[in-house]
Amino acid sequence: DIQMTQSPSSLSASVGDRVTITCRASQSIRTYLNWYQQKPGKAPSLLIYEASSLQSGVPSRFSGSGSGTDFSLTISSLQPEDFATYYCQQSSSTPPTFGQGTRLEIK
Amino acid sequence: QVQLVESGGGVVQPGRSLRLSCAASGFTFSNYGMHWVRQAPGKGLEWVAVIWNDGINKDSADSVKGRFTISRDKSKNMLYLEMTRLRAEDTAMYYCARDVGQFSEWLFYFDYWGQGTQVTVSS
Numbered sequence: 001d002i003q004m005t006q007s008p009s010s011l012s013a014s015v016g017d018r019v020t021i022t023c024r025a026s027q028s029i030r031t032y033l034n035w036y037q038q039k040p041g042k043a044p045s046l047l048i049y050e051a052s053s054l055q056s057g058v059p060s061r062f063s064g065s066g067s068g069t070d071f072s073l074t075i076s077s078l079q080p081e082d083f084a085t086y087y088c089q090q091s092s093s094t095p096p097t098f099g100q101g102t103r104l105e106i107k
Numbered sequence: 108q109v110q111l112v113e114s115g116g117g118v119v120q121p122g123r124s125l126r127l128s129c130a131a132s133g134f135t136f137s138n139y140g141m142h143w144v145r146q147a148p149g150k151g152l153e154w155v156a157v158i159w160n161d162g163i164n165k166d167s168a169d170s171v172k173g174r175f176t177i178s179r180d181k182s183k184n185m186l187y188l189e190m191t192r193l194r195a196e197d198t199a200m201y202y203c204a205r206d207v208g209q210f211s212e213w214l215f216y217f218d219y220w221g222q223g224t225q226v227t228v229s230s
């Protein structure tokens with residue numbers, strides 16, 4: 001199975017900050033990397049698919065980049081509703097696997 | 108609008124069985140692959156199983172292979188997860204999720220999720 005490792009595991013930031021979360025795959029996954037946001041008590045929601053494509057309805061302050069084994073999710077200017085947990089997920093091969101999550105907290 | 112509504116969770120003793128259901132609406136159910144993904148309390152996400160739109164092709168995680176069976180009923184727009192020989196480590200919120208791909212396009216990422224149903228395995 002492909003292992004996905006996110007860093008950091010948690011992050012404190014302020015409204016308006018620019019934040020970057022990274023995700024590393026244990027082997028090349030080309031651009032088959034997806035990002036989800038999960039708020040407490042809710043299901044995850046798809047933010048970014050195939051490394052850099054913004055899911056319909058997701059604000060443009062979210063962006064993704066990377067290929068091969070190294071990827072990042074950037075939020076250009078944090079809004080109050082962005083404080084949540086973020087997961088990367090590879091869809092290059094089965095089983096699809098997730099990173100352990102990055103919890104984004106208010107400073 | 109797309110809706111996925113899970114049901115069937117509960118508290119069950121180790122070794123017993125449980126069947127989860129997911130009612131789908133707002134899209135052509137028979138076109139899409141469907142997945143189950145679970146999340147243990149305070150933990151991350153774990154993919155459990157997939158069934159393709161044909162209802163024949165399936166796959167599951169090694170951790171549940173031989174114990175869990177995914178199925179679907181196109182006439183009822185329903186997805187199921189039959190869980191047998193349950194273990195404490197199966198305790199989790201179980202989500203059904205739609206694959207982004209249609210027909211033979213197996214994309215293995217998820218654009219719609221249900222609200223989840225909680226399964227607790229405890230004596």
